[in-house]
Amino acid sequence: MKRPLLVPIITRIKSVRTLTEDTLLFEVMSLNNGTTPSYRPGQFMELSVFGVGECPISITSTPTRPGYLEFAVREVGSVTGALHNLEPGDCIGMRGPFGNGFPVETMKGKDIFFIAGGIGLAPLRSLINYILDNRGDFGTVDIVYGARTPELLCFSEEFEAWQKAPRTHLHLTVDTEAPGWKGTVGFVPAVVKALALSPKNRIAVACGPPIMIKFTLLDLTAMGYPDENIITTLELKMKCGIGKCGRCNIGPIYVCKKGPVFRLSELKGLPQEY
Amino acid sequence: MEAKLKKIAKEFLQRTEAECFIGYEKLSDGSVKPVFIRSPGEVDRLVWNRECFANLAAYLPNFREKEGIIGIAVKGCDARSLRELIRTRQVDRSKIYIIGLPCTNNGLKAHEGDGIAERCFGCRFPEDFHYDAVLGPMKTPDLPARAESDTFASILPENRYAFWENEIEKCIRCDACRKICYACFCPECIFESQQPRWLSRRQGQSEKFFFHSVRALHLVGRCIGCGECERACPAGVRLMFLNRQLQKDIELLFGYKGVGVSEEVPPLLTFSKDDPDAFSGGSE
Amino acid sequence: MTQWQCIDKSDLQAVLSVLQEKRDVFAPVEQGNDLRLRMLPAEGQIFLGSRKPLLPLKMLFLPEVEDLFSISIKNTSPHISPVEPITKERVVLGVLGCDIATLEILDRVFLEEPVDESYRKRREQTTLIAMACTGEGSECFCTSLGIDPLQPNGADAVLAEEGETYLLKPLTKKGKHIAEELQAFIKEAAGSRRPKEILSLKYSRGDVPVDRVSQEPGKLWDLPVWDDLSALCLGCGVCTVLCPTCHCFDVEDERRGSSGKRFRAWDSCMSACFTRMASGENPRPTTRERVRQRFLHKLCYFPREKGMVGCVGCGRCIVHCPVSIRIDEVIDELAGGDI
Numbered sequence: 047m048k049r050p051l052l053v054p055i056i057t058r059i060k061s062v063r064t065l066t067e068d069t070l071l072f073e074v075m076s077l078n079n080g081t082t083p084s085y086r087p088g089q090f091m092e093l094s095v096f097g098v099g100e101c102p103i104s105i106t107s108t109p110t111r112p113g114y115l116e117f118a119v120r121e122v123g124s125v126t127g128a129l130h131n132l133e134p135g136d137c138i139g140m141r142g143p144f145g146n147g148f149p150v151e152t153m154k155g156k157d158i159f160f161i162a163g164g165i166g167l168a169p170l171r172s173l174i175n176y177i178l179d180n181r182g183d184f185g186t187v188d189i190v191y192g193a194r195t196p197e198l199l200c201f202s203e204e205f206e207a208w209q210k211a212p213r214t215h216l217h218l219t220v221d222t223e224a225p226g227w228k229g230t231v232g233f234v235p236a237v238v239k240a241l242a243l244s245p246k247n248r249i250a251v252a253c254g255p256p257i258m259i260k261f262t263l264l265d266l267t268a269m270g271y272p273d274e275n276i277i278t279t280l281e282l283k284m285k286c287g288i289g290k291c292g293r294c295n296i297g298p299i300y301v302c303k304k305g306p307v308f309r310l311s312e313l314k315g316l317p318q319e320y
Numbered sequence: 321m322e323a324k325l326k327k328i329a330k331e332f333l334q335r336t337e338a339e340c341f342i343g344y345e346k347l348s349d350g351s352v353k354p355v356f357i358r359s360p361g362e363v364d365r366l367v368w369n370r371e372c373f374a375n376l377a378a379y380l381p382n383f384r385e386k387e388g389i390i391g392i393a394v395k396g397c398d399a400r401s402l403r404e405l406i407r408t409r410q411v412d413r414s415k416i417y418i419i420g421l422p423c424t425n426n427g428l429k430a431h432e433g434d435g436i437a438e439r440c441f442g443c444r445f446p447e448d449f450h451y452d453a454v455l456g457p458m459k460t461p462d463l464p465a466r467a468e469s470d471t472f473a474s475i476l477p478e479n480r481y482a483f484w485e486n487e488i489e490k491c492i493r494c495d496a497c498r499k500i501c502y503a504c505f506c507p508e509c510i511f512e513s514q515q516p517r518w519l520s521r522r523q524g525q526s527e528k529f530f531f532h533s534v535r536a537l538h539l540v541g542r543c544i545g546c547g548e549c550e551r552a553c554p555a556g557v558r559l560m561f562l563n564r565q566l567q568k569d570i571e572l573l574f575g576y577k578g579v580g581v582s583e584e585v586p587p588l589l590t591f592s593k594d595d596p597d598a599f600s601g602g603s604e
Numbered sequence: 605m606t607q608w609q610c611i612d613k614s615d616l617q618a619v620l621s622v623l624q625e626k627r628d629v630f631a632p633v634e635q636g637n638d639l640r641l642r643m644l645p646a647e648g649q650i651f652l653g654s655r656k657p658l659l660p661l662k663m664l665f666l667p668e669v670e671d672l673f674s675i676s677i678k679n680t681s682p683h684i685s686p687v688e689p690i691t692k693e694r695v696v697l698g699v700l701g702c703d704i705a706t707l708e709i710l711d712r713v714f715l716e717e718p719v720d721e722s723y724r725k726r727r728e729q730t731t732l733i734a735m736a737c738t739g740e741g742s743e744c745f746c747t748s749l750g751i752d753p754l755q756p757n758g759a760d761a762v763l764a765e766e767g768e769t770y771l772l773k774p775l776t777k778k779g780k781h782i783a784e785e786l787q788a789f790i791k792e793a794a795g796s797r798r799p800k801e802i803l804s805l806k807y808s809r810g811d812v813p814v815d816r817v818s819q820e821p822g823k824l825w826d827l828p829v830w831d832d833l834s835a836l837c838l839g840c841g842v843c844t845v846l847c848p849t850c851h852c853f854d855v856e857d858e859r860r861g862s863s864g865k866r867f868r869a870w871d872s873c874m875s876a877c878f879t880r881m882a883s884g885e886n887p888r889p890t891t892r893e894r895v896r897q898r899f900l901h902k903l904c905y906f907p908r909e910k911g912m913v914g915c916v917g918c919g920r921c922i923v924h925c926p927v928s929i930r931i932d933e934v935i936d937e938l939a940g941g942d943i
Contacts, residue, residue, distance in 0.1 A: 050686045050721050052672050052855065052868065094866075096675050096682060097859025101882075123882025124515050137682050256885075283881045285855050288718050291871070292852030293879065295901060297821050298909045317821045317900075319887045340835075349742060353928035356835040374927065379835070382891075490636065492659060492845050495875075499840035500926050512877055521856055521869035523668050552926035554658060554842055556636050 052286060054094050054139030060114065061134050065200045066193075069120045069165055070130055071106075074140070082112055086147030087172035088279070088307045092287045093117065094139030095128040102284045102302075104169035105143065110179035118168035118200060144287040145306050148173050148251070148277065156249050157185035161262055163234050163254025164193050167200050169279055170253050175204075178211050185213070188243060192219040192234040196227050217241065235261040245271040252278045263310060273311035280306045280313075280320055296320065321455045325393065325419065326363040328453050332391045332417055333360040339388030342379055344372040354379065368393070368421050368455070370429040373437075375546050377402040378502035381410045391417040396458055397439065399449045400544045400580025401502040407585070410505050420451035420458045427461040431551060438560065439547040441466045444578040471565045488528045490555040493521075497549035497559055498535065503542045510534070532562070540566045541586035542579050608764075608771045609783065610791040616652075616770075619789055620644055623695050623782070627731075630664060631697040632657045641696070652698040653765065654737045654806075656918055660848035661703035664696060665710060665726045669869045672855075677862050689722035690729060695782065698735045698763070701756030702746045702918035706848035707732075708758055712910040713851060731778045734759035739807030743919025745932050747805070748812035751916060754803060766802045812917065812932045816939035819908040821900055829937040833899075834892030836927050841872035843921035843929075849902070849914050852878075873898055899934055 061073040090104040101123070107116035121130045132138065150173070158177060162170050177184045189208060193199045199218065208216045219230040219237045230237060235258065250271055252262050259278055266276050282301050285291045289300035297316045299305070304312075329341050345355035345365040352371040357363060375398045383390050394402055399420065405411040427440030442465025451458065475483050498504045498511070511519050511531060519530055536559075545567060549559045570576050573596055574587040587595075611619060623629045624644060632639040632655070633648040639657040641664065642648070659668075671687045707727070714723035737753040739746075746753055755762055761779030764771045769791070774780040783790070818824055844850040854871035857864060871878065874894050880886040888894050902914035915931065922930045 050672070051718060052866070053684060053686050056682055056684065094857070096677050096866075097857050097864035099857045100855065124517075126882065139684075281881070282887070283879050286853075289716075290713055290720060290851075290853075291855070291868075292873065292901075293871075295897075295905070297900075298905045317825065319893065319897075347928060347930075349930075351928040354836055356832065382835075490638075494840065494842045494845040495872075496838070496840040496842045496924075496926050499838040508876075512875070514877060514880075514882075517856075520858060521669065521854060521871070522867070523869070548926070552840070552842070554846060554924040556638060 051288065051290075052141070054092070054100075054141045056137050057140045059132055059134050059136050059138060062132070065118060066165075066198050069118055069200060072117045072119060072129070074115045074117065074138070082109075082115055083143060085109055085115075085143035087150065087176045088147035088169055089143040089145045090169075090287075090306065091115070091117070091140050091142035092144065092284075093119075093125075093129065094141070095125055095132070096137075096139060098128040099125045100139070100141070100285070101125040101129075102144070102287060104172070104279075104306075106168040106171045108172050108175040108179060110176055118165060120165050142287060144302055146304060148307050149309075150176070153249050154183045155185065156247050157243075158187050159243055159248050159250045160187070160189040160191075161234060161238055161250060161252040161254070162189070162191045163258040164198060165200060166252075166254030166258075167191055170251060171201055171204070173251065174208065178208070178214065181212060185247065187211070187214040188217070188241070189215070190217045190219070190234060190237050190241065192221065192232075192237065194221045196220055196224050233261075234258050235265050238262055239265050239269070242269070245269060245275065248275065250276045252276070267310075273314060274309050276310040278308060278310065278313070280308060282306070282320065321422075322366065322368050324455050325368050325421075326366050328419055328455075329357065329366055329391060329393075330360045330363045333357065333363065335389070337388050338417075339383070339386045339390050341366075341391035341393075342376045343393045344368065344374070344376075346371075366393075370424075370426065372421070373428060373546075373548065373551060375401055375500075375502050375544075375548055377405060377411075378500065378505075378548075380405060380416065381505045384410075384412075386415075389415055389417055391419065393419045393421050394451075395421045395423060396445045396449075396460065397443065397544055397546055398502075399446045399451070400444070400578065401546070403446060403449055403580040403583075404542065404586075405502065405505070407583075418451045418453075420449075420454035422454065422456040422458050423461050425461045425463070427463060436463065437547070438466075439545055444545075444581050446580050447582060449580075471561065471568060484529075485525060487557050487561075488525060488532060490557050491528045491532070491553075492555050493523060493528065493531065494554060496552040496554065497557075500548045500552040501539070502544070502546075503539055504535075532557075532559070536562050536566060539563060541570045541574075541576060541588045543567060544579060608773045610769045611772055611786065611789045612791065613768050613770060615789045616650070619786055620650075620697075622785060622788075623697075627693040627695050629695050629697065650698075652735050652763065652770075654700070654735075654740050656700060656702070656740055656920060658846065658920075660706065660846065660918070660920065661696065661699055662706060662710065662848050662851065664694070664730065665707065665723055666714070666851055666853070666870075669867055670722065671865055671867045674863065674865045677859065677864050689725050692729070694726075694730045695733060696730060697733045699732055699759070700735060700737045700918075701751045701753035701759075702737075702744075702916040703848055704732060704734055704756045704758045705746070705749065705751045705916045709849045709906075709910075709912055709914060709916070710851055712912065731760045731782055732758070733761045733763055733772075733779070733782065736762055736764035736803055738803050738805055741807055741919070741923070742809075743922040744807045745809035745812045745917035745919065747808040747810040747917070748814055748932075749913060749915065749917045753808060754805060764803060771802075808917070809932065812935050813939035814903065814913050814915070814935055817903045817907075817935060818938070819904055821904055824900060824904060824938055825896075827937065829934060830892055830896050833895045833929060833934070834890065837874075837891050837895050837929060838927060839874050839876065839891045839894065840926065841874040842924050842926065843931075844872035844874055844898070845870065846920040846924055848916055848918055848920070873901070899931070899938070903935060903938060 058075045060075045063071045090102045092100045094100045103117045282294045284294045287302045289303040294301040341357045343366045346367045428437035441463045443460045445460035543563045629644045633642040633646045641657045673686045714720040734756045760776045761774045774783045852871045853868045906914035
């Protein structure tokens with residue numbers, strides 16, 4: 047019998063690591079037969095804590111490293127709060143993958159400019175590692191990543207690998223001076239402007255807090271990036287993840303189906319509500 | 321009287337600080353509904369008749385953020401709720417311009433047929449409410465309260481639960497009663513709260529009872545008996561049956577004549593040393 | 605060639621008994637001043653005629669509350685038991701054209717990939733016997749949406765009232781099965797007379813300009829009608845509960861001890877927390893945004909994406925809106941905005 051809609055598979059938490067004061071990284075086991083459901087960078091899963099509820103979390107691992115799935119979960123509400131109380135060995139439900147994912151095919155052969163703030167790095171990390179695992183298919187990779195303080199930078203254990211990867215540059219920044227921090231100080235949009243990377247043959251991918259996105263998109267446009275070459279993700283309340291419950295409807299689309307990854311050109315065609 | 325209403329409203333809207341005027345208008349299909357007039361030229365839309373059921377004061381908290389003055393036409397019964405909204409600081413008295421609408425002895429029209437609306441019987445009028453303008457002397461329709469037949473006394477105690485089961489079963493959890501009520505002005509209602517979630521979306525009798533009993537208790541001593549909840553209910557749940565009974569109980573226990581009739585604070589929102597129950601150590 | 609067949613009104617109870625032998629039978633039943641769709645046998649008089657039940661037909665295909673699965677929560681190995689949506693075949697009797705038309709609209713959401721199995725099963729296992737309707741009141745405008753209330757499309761069979769008889773005409777295979785089961789009650793065939801020849805349409809406004817509403821949201825975004833509606837609308841959501849085509853739902857988990865359930869239930873886009881995220885951010889923070897979303901979704905986005913207007917002109921929202929907001933007037937305003 048076809049799996050009924052809205053019924054999750056049961057999976058187990060393999061490990062939990064602290065990323066920042068309010069964000070944990072969950073590693074989730076593969077399915078019973080040792081595989082992971084196939085997914086694309088930029089997609090999300092609906093994770094269930096049984097008896098509490100479900101929430102959409104983007105997949106932060108990359109499909110090029112099979113056998114496990116990773117989710118970065120920030121504690122914001124009742125479900126994420128309940129997730130934070132779970133331990134390795136506990137069971138959760140999983141539905142998905144949902145969403146459109148990044149348009150990887152159209153990004154091949156181009157230089158990629160990642161711009162992330164805070165936990166916004168999580169969905170981009172999937173694409174960054176995917177690109178690094180398929181290094182020959184893509185041009186240079188530049189990553190601008192910032193947080194309010196050094197302690198709020200996520201995935202710091204990956205930074206060395208990214209810095210060492212061929213034709214890859216990592217530019218870290220924090221919002222204000224901090225003791226022991228010897229790197230750049232400044233807001234992410236300012237660092238983006240200062241880098242002044244040419245829009246020629248380059249795709250910009252931005253994800254972070256709304257205020258950072260707002261200014262970053264304006265600056266990228268001012269720097270000459272065409273709307274089709276600026277990619278971002280929309281964060282909305284979602285429930286079913288399959289375009290039926292109506293919650294994520296904006297204009298003619300459902301974000302859970304046509305998004306959450308959008309080009310700026312697509313966003314401009316939607317009602318300005320987000 | 322309509323001509324006078326239009327004149328006063330027009331003069332009000334001509335003031336520079338006037339934001340808008342809230343009154344009633346009549347549609348081509350005969351229904352009377354609230355109208356929000358922003359320019360003096362629109363005052364001809366205003367009406368005042370026996371079908372002006374809505375309590376316009378209930379809209380005032382929505383205008384909190386506006387800079388200017390809001391004009392509003394209120395019936396005597398609605399003025400009670402307005403007084404309570406002012407007392408609880410949901411409305412700033414200095415930012416509203418109140419026009420009193422006097423009723424005739426026939427009160428408002430009943431919803432079915434040509435009689436008099438239920439709410440007008442036993443009309444409790446605010447005695448010393450200050451209006452900025454009136455269309456005529458504000459007085460109460462001289463209609464005595466109806467006999468016991470419309471409250472619990474007419475239902476034997478052993479039949480009451482079955483009565484309520486029957487009424488509550490009709491409820492479709494649409495929230496119309498809550499949204500139309502002036503007293504439901506909480507920015508986040510307990511039933512909208514997600515964290516914690518007090519009431520699930522299940523449509524069982526248990527959930528419906530919970531909603532209606534909590535809501536009725538939140539209204540005790542604050543309900544003006546306007547009956548808008550019952551009028552708004554698409555399923556015909558007899559909410560006023562419950563609310564009128566609770567009002568009777570409050571009067572019996574505290575001698576309280578009703579919210580907004582005077583400056584007295586509703587009994588359950590305050591305390592006094594003369595309260596019926598003794599203050600003990602809590603051991604009772 | 606299928607013809608109209610006659611059944612005596614006095615045989616109705618016996619007909620219902622036969623139908624109930626193998627199936628669940630639903631019909632409009634009087635409850636106080638309203639009609640409600642109820643499973644028979646039900647307390648109250650059955651009503652077959654030109655009156656809408658308060659809650660529309662969608663309640664039988666997307667139930668108000670529907671359990672999805674139950675789960676036994678044990679740390680080592682939880683076990684999910686999906687809930688079987690329906691098991692028995694069903695017949696719905698006395699459905700009006702407006703309600704039948706909504707199924708075509710709901711199909712475009714729930715039968716689109718991924719298919720909602722619960723909805724699909726209910727569709728498959730339900731036979732719809734429509735009632736020819738002459739219109740209920742001034743709120744009706746189904747004919748503006750291309751619906752024929754006298755002989756509705758999408759029904760498996762149509763019933764029409766003529767004096768002391770009901771005329772029955774099967775329209776699909778499912779309808780023919782039903783007619784065959786009721787052979788014992790069929791009197792002489794009525795020939796080829798159709799409801800239009802015995803009934804005449806009393807109410808249905810046919811000039812509501814739904815087709816002239818632009819499919820470009822930008823053209824409708826800042827119309828003055830939203831100012832009026834946002835001041836007037838209470839945000840109560842009565843319209844969404846009673847609307848045959850409104851289908852937004854919420855999903856909730858509940859837990860008692862070591863067992864839990866997940867269910868879905870009707871939700872309303874008019875609710876303040878519909879789009880509010882756990883962080884507190886809300887892209888539709890006031891009534892204005894929510895009212896606009898509701899009307900534009902039905903009249904602009906849905907037609908654009910699915911090729912059908914998301915309204916069937918039943919007028920339930922017009923009758924029951926506590927502040928007399930009329931969707932036909934809103935459509936007039938939006939159609940004017942295209943100029």
